[in-house]
Amino acid sequence: MVDQPDVFTALAHPVRRKILAMARDEAMAAGEIADAFDLARPTLSGHFNVLKAAGLITVERRGTKLLYAANLSVLEDALSGLMDMLRLGEAANETLKEIKDA
Amino acid sequence: MVDQPDVFTALAHPVRRKILAMARDEAMAAGEIADAFDLARPTLSGHFNVLKAAGLITVERRGTKLLYAANLSVLEDALSGLMDMLRLGEAANETLKEIKDA
């Protein structure tokens, strides 16, 4: 339940949402992620920084590679918070909370 | 199931999320919403435009007033789409879809 600065801002860019989806199941190397986009490496690195600042990804070095992994619990918290705020899909939100706490 | 351009961008600003919450249950006048913020009227008007472009609010005139109402189904679609993309809270997402289609 960290301070999560700007999770929704981080989610606002389609490239960042796709990064999250790619790094969902297992950590992926920065370069491997970057290959999926038609953007320069430094541009992707900037997106990693935004996601990292929001707490949405974690990073770990393995050798020369940096492996990024999505932190879905932070996202779940944010979505849950939004749904609370809007009293949206009460049942769905409860289910989401249970999943998160499991 | 409209074209929804930039729902997540629209959600990125805290003022806009609060507007959505305020206009959730019944339509509210622009001025009434604006009074809840320490911002100039044209600033709020700009936020209304962003929300409207994303399909997240609708507007209707009554006399000299413009009444804004949240369109939660568009939001539900967007959240559901994100949850699909991230395979996040399968059960919660199904519940959300049911609520939306009801």
Place this chain on the structure above:
DNA sequence: GATTTATTTTATTATTTTGCTAAATACCAA
């Protein structure tokens, strides 16, 4: 028609975001 109320649009300014290239850093292997 003139006035009042409610709100928007226009024009301007400051700031942030997104992208790039070039240079720097980190690690591994010969």
Place this chain on the structure above:
DNA sequence: TTGGTATTTAGCAAAATAATAAAATAAATC
């Protein structure tokens, strides 16, 4: 320690965003 691979940081330009004050629009009322 030199070289190669992986990735970042630095610096910059263009575009988008967020805010404001001033002017314009729309509807109701006098």
